[in-house]
Amino acid sequence: MAKFTIPVSSRRLYKLLGLFAIAIITIVIIVKGTDITSSLSGPIDGKSDYVQGSKKANAPKKARTKYDDKYKYVKYSIPEYKGEKVRATFVTLARNKDLNGLRETIKSFEDRFNSKFQYDWIFLNDSEFNDDFKVTMTALISGEVKFGIIPKEHWSFPSWIDQDRAADTRKEMKDIIYGDSISYRNMCRFESGFFWRHPLLDEYEYYWRVEPDTKLYCDVDYDIFRFMKDNDKKYGFTISIHEYRATIPTLWDTTVEFINLHPEYVAENNMLDFVSNDDGMSYNLCHFWSNFEIASLDFWRSDAYRDYFDYLDHAGGFFYERWGDAPVHSIAAALFLNRTQVHHFDDLGYYHGPFHQCPTDEKIRLANRCDCDPNRDFTWRGYSCGKKYYKVNNLAKPKNWADYSK
Known part of the structure; x- marks a missing residue:
């Protein structure tokens, strides 16, 4: 073929x-x-x-x-939350160089809580955030993200501060943590008296403060802001601790002076017994660790707190000593709020180096998928003020709390 x-x-x-x-x-x-x-x-x-x-x-x-x-x-996409949200936001004070420390933190808070409820997030900086920071944070966060610049007058020496005296203080305190730092003092003053005045926060009732290099250990399946509002809670915390006495030698005396001028601001059912062991004669140094706080913005906007901060600010202790925002916030909450308005979130596992809060109740840890070690929990240890808080408020401690107190 x-x-x-x-x-x-x-x-x-x-x-x-x-x-x-x-x-x-x-x-x-x-x-x-x-x-x-x-x-x-x-x-x-x-x-x-x-x-x-x-x-x-x-x-x-x-x-x-x-x-x-x-x-x-x-x-990234998730189902839109259809529930009724509170007018609330996260607030983070950060710098561009904090980006790496914030990635894991933001993902932790989003995965554990905010992806379910999609609350807004506000970032504040004393200088402009760069595009890399803005894009990364916007990509990671489920809610609306806003970026703000701190006014210079909120991040600098006020006019009444004696610069020479302030410089001498920094030299004398050089061996105390952040004792020689100007930026740390600016931060403490800003967090005490100005963050809540930033225009970006005007529309909100509540905030949740989050700092770089922190972490949530447990799932949070309920709307924390709704819990605060529905139960008339004005201040929520996880870790309490004693302050360094050398940083605030005259803070309590200045507070007493203010209270004597304005006794009308002290709440009837206050928590003086948490911050003083002798009916107000002295400060026992207990305070809520303010790197984590969920609180009412209206509390800071109140006449009582505004007048208190202004009195402290003009006394100069943020620069002549090293007054921190944590004892300032804590003393104000203890004196100007009813004790029922302060809440310990014992179900939230939380970390800010070097301290951990990890629920000691195994049922809570398992139910909330906590990835923390209860043996590292700080709540019941000697330098913590956890036992003090529970005692003065007649609150029941976890059944096995003593096993984690050593």
Whole structure:
């Protein structure tokens, strides 16, 4: 049988037709791919909005804050929370260099709590946040993210401070933690008297303070802000501790002076017995560790706290000593709030080096998927003020608390 062959000229024609077909298919794929990319990332026009991607193919895209197009990304998607939220926000004081320390922290708080409720998050800095910081935080957070600059007058020496005296204090306190630091004093003064005055917080009732390099150990399946509001709680904490006496030698005396001028501000059912062991004659140094606090902004906006802070500020102790925002907040909460308005979140595992709060109740740890070691819990140890808080408020301690007190 004769072998069938295709003439050379025909083979060339078929080859050319094949190449043409491949080219057409390639063009179709490229065009389709561009459409898919555009549907995920939005228009590439140099001014694209950040959008929240969706797991549903036809779900509407939610516009985010505008940034340069070089930072386009697809934001992670979760079901929108449909419940009634409180006017509340997270607040973080940070610098651009804190970005690495914040990534894990933000993911912890989002995974454990905020992805379920999608509250806003405000970042404050004494200088402009860079694009890398803004883009990273916006991508990690489920709620709306806002960035603010601290006014210079809130992060500097006030006019009445004697600069020479303040400098001498820093020299004398050089061997005390942050004793020689100006920036730390600016931070303590800002957190005491100004963060809640920033315009970005004006629309909110409650806040949750979060700092870099902190962590939530346990799932939080209830709306903490709703809990605060519904139960008339004004201040919530996890860790309590004794302050360094050398940093606040005259803070209590200054507080007593203020109370003598304004006895009307002291709550009837106050918690003086938490901060003083002798009915107000002296300060026992107990305070709530304010790197974690969930509190009412209206409390700080009240006449009692405003007048108290202004009195302390003009006394100069933030610069002539090293008054911290933690004892200032704690003393104010103990004196100006009813004791029922202060709450210990014993179910929240929390870490800020070097201290841990880990629920000692195994049922709580297992139910909330806590990834912490109760043997490292600080609540019941000697330098903590946990036992003091529970005693003066007649609160029941966990059954096995003594096992974790050594």
